[in-house]
Amino acid sequence: MHELNVELGERSYPILIGSGLLSEKRYLAPYIRGRQVCVVTNETVAPLYLEKLLDGLPECDLLDTIELPDGEAFKTLETLNRIFDRLLERRHNRSTTLVALGGGVVGDMTGFAAACYQRGVDFIQVPTTLLAQVDSSVGGKTGVNHALGKNMIGAFYQPRLVLADMDTLASLPPRELAAGIAEVIKYGMICDAPFFDWLEQNMAQLLARDPAALAFAVERSCRAKAAVVAEDERESGRRAILNFGHTFGHAIETVQGYGSWLHGEAVAAGMVMAAELSRLRGEVEPEVVDRLRRLLDQAQLPTRAPEAMSVSQFLDAMAVDKKVIDGQLRLVLLRNLGEAHVVAGTSRELLVEALQTCGAL
Amino acid sequence: MHELNVELGERSYPILIGSGLLSEKRYLAPYIRGRQVCVVTNETVAPLYLEKLLDGLPECDLLDTIELPDGEAFKTLETLNRIFDRLLERRHNRSTTLVALGGGVVGDMTGFAAACYQRGVDFIQVPTTLLAQVDSSVGGKTGVNHALGKNMIGAFYQPRLVLADMDTLASLPPRELAAGIAEVIKYGMICDAPFFDWLEQNMAQLLARDPAALAFAVERSCRAKAAVVAEDERESGRRAILNFGHTFGHAIETVQGYGSWLHGEAVAAGMVMAAELSRLRGEVEPEVVDRLRRLLDQAQLPTRAPEAMSVSQFLDAMAVDKKVIDGQLRLVLLRNLGEAHVVAGTSRELLVEALQTCGAL
Numbered sequence: 001m002h003e004l005n006v007e008l009g010e011r012s013y014p015i016l017i018g019s020g021l022l023s024e025k026r027y028l029a030p031y032i033r034g035r036q037v038c039v040v041t042n043e044t045v046a047p048l049y050l051e052k053l054l055d056g057l058p059e060c061d062l063l064d065t066i067e068l069p070d071g072e073a074f075k076t077l078e079t080l081n082r083i084f085d086r087l088l089e090r091r092h093n094r095s096t097t098l099v100a101l102g103g104g105v106v107g108d109m110t111g112f113a114a115a116c117y118q119r120g121v122d123f124i125q126v127p128t129t130l131l132a133q134v135d136s137s138v139g140g141k142t143g144v145n146h147a148l149g150k151n152m153i154g155a156f157y158q159p160r161l162v163l164a165d166m167d168t169l170a171s172l173p174p175r176e177l178a179a180g181i182a183e184v185i186k187y188g189m190i191c192d193a194p195f196f197d198w199l200e201q202n203m204a205q206l207l208a209r210d211p212a213a214l215a216f217a218v219e220r221s222c223r224a225k226a227a228v229v230a231e232d233e234r235e236s237g238r239r240a241i242l243n244f245g246h247t248f249g250h251a252i253e254t255v256q257g258y259g260s261w262l263h264g265e266a267v268a269a270g271m272v273m274a275a276e277l278s279r280l281r282g283e284v285e286p287e288v289v290d291r292l293r294r295l296l297d298q299a300q301l302p303t304r305a306p307e308a309m310s311v312s313q314f315l316d317a318m319a320v321d322k323k324v325i326d327g328q329l330r331l332v333l334l335r336n337l338g339e340a341h342v343v344a345g346t347s348r349e350l351l352v353e354a355l356q357t358c359g360a361l
Numbered sequence: 362m363h364e365l366n367v368e369l370g371e372r373s374y375p376i377l378i379g380s381g382l383l384s385e386k387r388y389l390a391p392y393i394r395g396r397q398v399c400v401v402t403n404e405t406v407a408p409l410y411l412e413k414l415l416d417g418l419p420e421c422d423l424l425d426t427i428e429l430p431d432g433e434a435f436k437t438l439e440t441l442n443r444i445f446d447r448l449l450e451r452r453h454n455r456s457t458t459l460v461a462l463g464g465g466v467v468g469d470m471t472g473f474a475a476a477c478y479q480r481g482v483d484f485i486q487v488p489t490t491l492l493a494q495v496d497s498s499v500g501g502k503t504g505v506n507h508a509l510g511k512n513m514i515g516a517f518y519q520p521r522l523v524l525a526d527m528d529t530l531a532s533l534p535p536r537e538l539a540a541g542i543a544e545v546i547k548y549g550m551i552c553d554a555p556f557f558d559w560l561e562q563n564m565a566q567l568l569a570r571d572p573a574a575l576a577f578a579v580e581r582s583c584r585a586k587a588a589v590v591a592e593d594e595r596e597s598g599r600r601a602i603l604n605f606g607h608t609f610g611h612a613i614e615t616v617q618g619y620g621s622w623l624h625g626e627a628v629a630a631g632m633v634m635a636a637e638l639s640r641l642r643g644e645v646e647p648e649v650v651d652r653l654r655r656l657l658d659q660a661q662l663p664t665r666a667p668e669a670m671s672v673s674q675f676l677d678a679m680a681v682d683k684k685v686i687d688g689q690l691r692l693v694l695l696r697n698l699g700e701a702h703v704v705a706g707t708s709r710e711l712l713v714e715a716l717q718t719c720g721a722l
Binding site: 085115119141153155156234 | 438442445446449450452476477478479480481502504507509510512513514515516517595680
């Protein structure tokens with residue numbers, strides 16, 4: 001079992017990574033402070049791992065389980081309100097702990113519910129997808145989508161523990177595994193070139209779900225993310241580099257409708273667009289873009305815009321992105337492989353060219 | 362103009378109290394950091410003060426106004442979502458500032474919207490009721506109601522400025538003025554006995570809306586609240602004394618339905634119940650309860666339970682209150698006039714007796 005810490009002063013918390021962690025009381029139980037627990041999960045994950053998780057909980061006075069419908073389409077204020085309904089009907093009080101068992105949607109919504117319920121209760125992340133393990137469960141970004149934009153409603157709210165059990169990846173559909181690998185590749189691109197090299201060497205093992213390879217990739221990704229988050233919890237500066245590929249990716253998700261492309265797939269294509277733009281600005285060699293494209297290809301991730309999505313749809317959707325500050329679009333671009341930075345006010349011409357290079361109409 | 366500061370480290374902010382502040386650029390404008398502003402107000406307040414407030418704003422690239430329906434009944438997630446709809450339609454970004462112009466409902470909802478919109482944007486409180494000026498606008502409690510409980514969904518989120526213009530109290534209906542006075546009296550009861558004496562001497566002037574008397578009462582109340590909040594921002598301890606009368610009051614509001622009794626009216630009756638319970642526990646002299654009752658009477662505030670509300674309705678509604686920790690009801694009681702403390706696990710018999718003494722069936 002690997003343990004690493006997200007250093008945020010009084011809001012610090014550990015990430016535990018390993019196999020067989022879920023059902024063992026010594027991992028989960030010490031982080032539950034009261035005698036009330038509500039596990040939030042979804043219809044897909046519950047039959048697979050809920051029972052194991054319940055084995056890992058301490059004795060409680062009040063224990064509830066909420067099963068949400070599965071999918072990004074349900075990451076809404078309405079679904080959030082279902083969590084509040086249940087918590088209030090069952091009279092959970094301020095000492096309750098919410099446990100998120102599932103992927104990013106379950107984690108984001110449960111975290112946001114914990115942030116808002118009675119103005120804040122404890123919560124624990126038990127991510128069961130690769131994407132959630134390496135990205136959304138770490139760092140405290142919680143929230144829901146709005147018809148006019150992804151993750152537009154939310155809070156920065158840190159969990160008390162992240163428990164990443166590699167065993168839960170065994171049941172992950174191949175497309176979702178690949179979507180998680182997109183974010184893993186991102187860490188290599190933005191801040192860890194040796195890890196990118198490692199990924200080029202070990203992609204086949206990851207796709208074959210070799211447990212040691214997976215654990216290494218999760219730990220290295222979490223370390224990268226924890227370091228960035230510790231430096232800039234509320235994204236006033238450096239944390240923005242974690243959004244590499246995301247402004248493009250969110251545009252894809254918004255225009256296609258949530259749930260059509262997976263988040264990681266949209267980020268994969270978005271990373272190529274950001275890399276192409278960096279190349280057009282003369283910041284990186286074409287070789288870097290090629291290596292990124294090849295690695296994504298190997299993971300069977302998209303590297304181009306969705307068919308029939310136009311440049312103007314991209315530009316329109318990107319204008320409402322959270323990274324717009326006083327009218328200037330801020331994009332995460334590359335200086336080199338393993339080195340990202342935030343650029344404000346990119347030339348519109350180059351942006352259009354990058355989008356077209358990646359197949360936007 | 363009086364200025365005092367809520368000391369919360371990097372989240373500190375000033376409270377400005379005086380007359381004619383609203384329309385003067387030098388008060389409001391320095392606290393708006395970006396070039397986007399959205400004023401949230403309601404149908405009742407907008408015709409009276411919106412234009413004045415707009416005069417006090419700096420030049421903006423994007424300026425919107427949202428008028429909510431008036432009343433506690435609209436303090437819901439649905440109304441909150443109307444704010445998000447507008448902000449997104451109009452493309453407000455992370456640099457926007459939300460300005461709450463109105464009473465506690467507008468302030469609580471606007472603050473919660475600011476806490477959640479793109480995971481947090483600036484906001485400013487411009488309270489236009491006495492209740493909001495002395496209580497809800499200070500201290501960062503924001504949120505909405507749920508059918509199963511008041512203020513159950515929310516966040517601790519501090520404004521960047523509170524601007525309390527005494528001129529806005531001129532138009533306040535007498536019943537709402539009295540409701541604000543209930544919270545003013547509360548500060549005397551819980552932590553400022555000399556202020557309670559002053560209130561006994563000056564209640565007639567307050568009810569006659571003497572500007573100097575009102576400004577003194579607002580400043581003294583805000584000082585009391587700011588001191589308590591600075592000590593315990595997230596209500597892990599001492600801040601709970603601000604809830605004197607509130608657990609009983611919330612029960613009244615929950616059972617009667619929001620909007621039937623005003624919040625301050627429910628708190629008035631609730632304070633008498635808490636004082637009676639303190640007396641029954643032998644902690645305060647009957648004289649203290651009598652003085653409280655007389656002062657509330659003079660302000661034409663209720664001192665008894667609503668007609669036809671039963672003891673069991675009280676107990677039931679109080680069990681879901683946020684002050685319940687691990688099954689123990691925590692109540693704010695008196696040790697003396699001007700000295701409150703939190704008591705866990707009060708005897709049920711005395712609680713019932715206190716409720717009956719105050720007219721609960």
